[in-house]
Amino acid sequence: DQQVKQNSPSLSVQEGRISILNCDYTNSMFDYFLWYKKYPAEGPTFLISISSIKDKNEDGRFTVFLNKSAKHLSLHIVPSQPGDSAVYFCAASAEEYGNKLVFGAGTILRVKS
Amino acid sequence: DVKVTQSSRYLVKRTGEKVFLECVQDMDHENMFWYRQDPGLGLRLIYFSYDVKMKEKGDIPEGYSVSREKKERFSLILESASTNQTSMYLCASSPTGKGNQPQHFGDGTRLSIL
Numbered sequence: 001d002q003q004v005k006q007n008s009p010s011l012s013v014q015e016g017r018i019s020i021l022n023c024d025y026t027n028s029m030f031d032y033f034l035w036y037k038k039y040p041a042e043g044p045t046f047l048i049s050i051s052s053i054k055d056k057n058e059d060g061r062f063t064v065f066l067n068k069s070a071k072h073l074s075l076h077i078v079p080s081q082p083g084d085s086a087v088y089f090c091a092a093s094a095e096e097y098g099n100k101l102v103f104g105a106g107t108i109l110r111v112k113s
Numbered sequence: 114d115v116k117v118t119q120s121s122r123y124l125v126k127r128t129g130e131k132v133f134l135e136c137v138q139d140m141d142h143e144n145m146f147w148y149r150q151d152p153g154l155g156l157r158l159i160y161f162s163y164d165v166k167m168k169e170k171g172d173i174p175e176g177y178s179v180s181r182e183k184k185e186r187f188s189l190i191l192e193s194a195s196t197n198q199t200s201m202y203l204c205a206s207s208p209t210g211k212g213n214q215p216q217h218f219g220d221g222t223r224l225s226i227l
Contacts, residue, residue, distance in 0.1 A: 009153075032213055043117070043203055043218030044156070051213065089155060100171070101216060103148075103155040 003027045004092050006104035015113045019077040023090030023104055026071065030092040034101070035064060035075050038087045047088075048075070080111045116140070117219035119204050125225045132191040134222050136204030144207045145187035146216060147171075147179060149200040156203060162187055194226045 036044035158171030
């Protein structure tokens with residue numbers, strides 16, 4: 001039973017345009033959400049996070065939006081750059097469960113120049 | 114910068130062997146984690162540890178054990194390796210168990226069981 005779902009295995013975007021990566025979750029106990037980025041042959045690196053008490057968090061070109069009623073979050077990258085090409089993982093945690101991270105399957109983003 | 118170091122980038126072992134994967138972090142973090150990453154499944158938690166000599170099962174602990182004798186080192190053990198344990202293994206650490214403190218990952222060990 002996948003509690004965190006990334007339904008798009010891949011996404012292709014032109015350089016300079018917006019990239020939107022989506023993530024859905026089923027467990028209403030989740031209170032923290034994170035996005036990680038992973039290049040081939042490297043470990044995931046933390047990108048941005050959001051608490052369940054907020055609906056938006058922004059860090060430079062990266063913005064995460066949370067819609068609690070829809071149990072949906074999205075990561076916006078504006079403008080997209082070729083160096084953003086990577087696998088993006090959505091993750092969620094709940095204090096109730098000791099803050100263990102539950103990951104989605106990942107979305108491969110390709111930014112074309 | 115936090116450094117999480119995994120002892121091997123690539124490892125090839127045979128079915129039935131006992132396999133040790135080592136992970137060391139240099140930031141005095143309390144928590145350490147072992148995941149495996151498989152295509153289409155994302156990262157799945159195998160075991161984690163909140164303190165020295167403490168361990169907790171994750172979502173897929175079967176066929177694995179762990180050891181944490183020192184705060185900085187967390188070892189994953191495949192008791193009797195099987196081909197379905199061929200995977201990318203990732204170690205991570207975090208300062209505490211709070212959700213707003215991201216985990217920091219090593220570069221992974223790609224393990225092949227023949």
